Amino acid sequence: MNILQVTKGVLMGGGERHILTLLEGFKDRPVKMFLAVFVEGKLLAAARELGVEVFVIPKKYRGDVRPLLDLIRLIKTKQIDIVHTHLISGNFYGRLAGKAAKVKGIVSTLHHLDKEALGRFSLPFMQDLLFRLDISMAFLSDRIIAPSLELKRLLLKHRVREDKIVHIPNAINLEHLQLPKEGTSVSRKRLGLPMNGKLVGMVGRMVPVKNFGLFLRAAKRVTDSGIKAKFVLVGDGPLRSELQKEVADLKLEEHVVFTGFREDVLQIVSILDVFVLCSNSETFPLALIEAMALKKPVIATNVGGIPEIIDHMINGWLCPSGDEIFLANSITHLITHEEKARELGNRAYEKVVTTFALRGMIDKLLDVYYGLIQTH
Secondary structure: OEEEEEEOOOOOOHHHHHHHHHHHHOOOOOOEEEEEEOOOOHHHHHHHHOOOEEEEOOOOOOOOOHHHHHHHHHHHHOOOOEEEEEHHHHHHHHHHHHHHHOOOEEEEEOOOOOHHHOOOOOOHHHHHHHHHHHHHHHHHOOEEEEOOHHHHHHHHHOOOOHHHEEEOOOOEOHHHHOOOOOOHHHHHHHHOOOOOOEEEEEEOOOOHHHOHHHHHHHHHHHHHOOOOEEEEEEEOOOOHHHHHHHHHHOOOOOOEEEEEOOOOHHHHHHOOOEEEEOOOOOOOOHHHHHHHHOOOOEEEEOOOOHHHOOOEOOOEEEEOOOOHHHHHHHHHHHHHOHHHHHHHHHHHHHHHHHHOEHHHHHHHHHHHHHHHHHHO
């Protein structure tokens, strides 16, 4: 069975990391995986390291027709059985090419719950247009993978046929969590993090939907209460300079660390005392699952698919969206109640192992692929 994964490939965000995890999971399965991207980037290099045959389909501008023709030729040349599409560009071109080439099945994984997640498009009308276009083209897909039940409800609201939707939660490869066994102080020094005080961290692209500003305002409340902690912002993006200015305005320079983009994100998360995710919208965040797999006490906003991951006060804490007081109080509580934080972390790990391990996701996807081939 030949499967072609199609995506833009420019960044290494949650969608691209999910694709890479998917490719890893299928390495030992009776499936031949191919990857088509429109832009050379980190995903392309990482996929090649896995031994996946990767094709770069040049796309010069939005609406360019040539990628569609190139994809059709590629599908026919490689005798692709299933086209599996991801993200806006991948869904648009992959679905059309799959239909034109008459493949046995088209599968689309949706990675965003709403238009706000399309932060790279600054104009709201463009966000709205692209989001609606992506949903409206769902009829071209034979199966749509919804990582969260909240996303499934959204699809049903937009009149996508229920028999096309398959709920398969995202998963992580637990093998990647075998981190160096060294003391925390050694890790802090190696990673360039402060040697003293509790570490509270947040990971993600610095775009509006991630709401790093809320994290900083909560940090201000925590430090003003006398708690000694450092707040670590891991990532980069268009809002970085604005966030740095906010740090200065809040007089948090001594308490906040910007790491910039890092390849060793998991190593940084592994030495945090508390992990925070305070996004305005999330479908099914891999960063949160990875932090839980590292036994970190986690606090996340009660939005999108996050309540399907966190059971409040059992394996993590849910925070009302935009509530900096609740977030600050939650951070303070977990910093000052170490035993409670440790219990949350241990139960978070158990939830990931039993629910979000890679093997389960791959088994379910394989069933989807085979089901389409058998009914073709």
